[in-house]
Amino acid sequence: MVIAADPAAAVHNPAALAPLEHFKFFSLSAQTLQEINYLNYGLAFPLPGNSALGITYLSRGLNDIPLTDAAFAAAPDLDAALSYTAYRENVYLLTYARAQELWLRPFYWGINAKVLQKTVVDYDEGGGSALNFDLGFYTEPLRELGLGLKVQNILQAGQGNVLWQTGAAERLDQYITLGLANKTFLRNVLFGVEVQKNTAGDAYPGVLHFGVEWHPLESLFLRVGAGQYLLAPDAGDGGFNSLDSYYSAGVGINLFGLRLDYAYCPDKEAADLAAHYFSVAYAGAEPLDKDLPPAAEKHLSSNARQTLSIPETADGTDDPKPQIILKYPTANLTTTQSSLLVSGTLRDAAAYVLNGEEYSGQKINQQIELSVGLNELTVGLPKQPQLHKFKILRLSSFDDISAESQRDNIIAAATLGLMSADYPRRFNPQRAVSRQEIAQIILRLQNNSPQVWRGAFDEIDILSNDGILIGFPDGRLRPDGRLTKGQLALMLARLLELPLREARQHGIVDREHWADPAAAALADTALYSNTDFSPRGETVSRAYLAAMLARLPQVSERIKAMYFYEDLRIELPPRSNYRPKPQPERDLLLFEEAARGGR
Missing domain, CATH: 2.40.160.60 (Outer membrane protein transport protein (OMPP1/FadL/TodX))
Known part of the structure; x- marks a missing residue:
């Protein structure tokens, strides 16, 4: 039922x-x-x-x-x-x-x-x-x-x-x-x-x-x-x-x-x-590499999948005598499984070390848990604990992504920890994004989190102090409100510190909506087009947000590195812990824009 x-x-x-x-x-x-x-x-x-x-x-x-x-x-x-x-x-x-x-x-x-x-x-x-x-x-x-x-x-x-x-x-x-x-x-x-x-x-x-x-x-x-x-x-x-x-x-x-x-x-x-x-x-075959997005397959077809570990020996000879023979894995690999069975045999040894923990026996047959993202696997002997060293990339996996055009961006955003599942194996791509949710994502991009929790909506409060999210004329931030494309454009432009005021003052754009300067500034970066944020009042879905995030250089470079088993940290500069200095001209313009709709 x-x-x-x-x-x-x-x-x-x-x-x-x-x-x-x-x-x-x-x-x-x-x-x-x-x-x-x-x-x-x-x-x-x-x-x-x-x-x-x-x-x-x-x-x-x-x-x-x-x-x-x-x-x-x-x-x-x-x-x-x-x-x-x-x-x-x-x-x-x-x-x-x-x-x-x-x-x-x-x-x-x-x-x-x-x-x-x-x-x-x-x-x-x-x-x-x-x-x-x-x-x-x-x-x-x-x-x-x-x-x-x-x-x-x-x-x-x-x-x-x-x-x-x-x-x-x-x-x-x-x-x-x-x-x-x-x-x-x-x-x-x-x-x-x-x-x-x-x-x-x-x-x-x-x-x-x-x-x-x-x-x-x-x-x-x-x-x-x-x-x-x-x-x-x-x-x-x-x-x-x-x-x-x-x-x-x-x-x-x-x-x-x-x-x-x-x-x-x-x-x-x-x-x-x-x-x-x-x-x-x-219900469909589920091999170890099931549900890999096309982007993962493209990168795995390169030499990233062929990165093998070479056993070392204590005497440093050119012809080492194998003491651990791994059957699986034998290279860096990408999977969607929550665990991995490591198997192999020992030669002239009665104990081995797996991820820093020692086990006895001449056969390796251990199930290890994998967290979403990059995992490190080391296998060795008690005196040589890292004879084999691999990277295991566990991608997020969802059962409700039917559109192939959405899959790459959603899986990448979830694997990097920017966006999370609504519930196990369900991303809910068509659900509307709330203003509180985008606040959480932006703080993850900045690798920032509230140091002192005051309530359930600390993230949106921090972004308000940063000047990234202003709010509505009645003073409310409306964390449960639905995020619109116009609001997203304004947040991304402020986050990237694009020159919005200059665009307004010098008439760079023909302004019909309060988010037009932000959309135009984003289009000038060549990361986005003006139509990406049209119509301005349309609700942003989770699938659409994942696609917009993937175009940020700080995200796209991390995605490329991730598929080559590298943990690349490129964070947006945190603007937290300070309040923008009062600027009467700016505040007047922001209030005028707030009267047209909250950002």
Whole structure:
């Protein structure tokens, strides 16, 4: 219900397909109560404009259903059945989902167009069909917290019912499901809960489902669940359905994008009626260098990937006797993985040193954690701790960047620590940037941070003291306000200390907007064009900001150095810890501009 970017999610909530980044497919088969067969196939792929399309097929059926007469009802005997038939239900789903933004948070919506077919095999007029729709919504109001809503079978009259060939109409019940998932407390544990209600009335009480998924290893998932289901009403109970409970357990394995899952749901009455669910899905290959942006591939094709370490020896001979034979890694490398398995063997040694820590044994098989950015790996012997020395670049990786034109800049900005993910593996590129967020980024560019914390918005307060961000005529800085292109132009021009006043005084630009002098000054640097900041009042998205930051020399040079495994620090000169001297002429101009809009 609230698990996103999975093709199987279209059945539970069509909105969950919206953040899909690349093609995926899945298949599921199950057998319940020994005789009911269940099949589910689906595929999904992203579309331009932060949207996705999914196609799903579901089928369930029961074979060997005895056809009987009144005599059979009086004395049931399967051998006395007149004949046998079978029953089939097929559902075809076409899903469209789209990602948008609501109150500066990701908001997804989706719709299922659904065709339902019911068939009684070998029976005249034994077919019926219906056309209906499901509507779903999904959002993440807080980091690590997902909230989903689904309305199933929107149409409740006419074609929304199952119309049988006999002329009879069968009503499709409408369900409303609300779900919540949370990862806040334990990053490798996902908690999920949902409640479902049949809108037909009080005769159908709401049912509750709960599940936990534990992710102890990169490729292993362990799951348990419990919940309720409706039982048919007993005679004399007023027509109300009663509830019963169930529990389930399952395991999943993900190897290079191929996902295998199994779930087991026992039956309370008989062990042989337990349900078994098997599914196979492909979510895209995930090698060690997965999700590398084109810029990374371009740089890695150079000799940066071929930088090998040469073992040294204590005697300094030209023909050193190898004492450590590394199998992996053997060169500087770039990856998106959070850890790296270092493997190798020792010769004539019983201990080795890995990143300054000594281990015993003649085989090297250690998993090391990687932080985002450049990591240093050293492997040696106790008396020669750095026989091998490599640089490991871990790039930030996100699941919601569908546009290739955005990928390089976003990954670079995140890897350098200028911008951060909204939540794990989600950058949210279309979210609007707040004024507080740009203040934080500028201070990171300056390698500056508040020395004394006074509140939640110290960064924007510092930039106000620096004269980079002035505020609004009412004296408010509005940290939660959305950043516009005009405001960004003015901040970048002030940050680079471009001559804005001279541009105003000497009529260098034809001024129609208070940000025109800043946009013109930035265009004169050849780093930007005037149209980069048009229209001036348009909101700045996170993807757009990453692209603008990448053009700053202090950022572009660091990006180039990063892909060659160099940590180059080129910082903007910090202007903090002082307040600009009062300048009446400047203050008058700034107040005039502030009257036209805050900066």
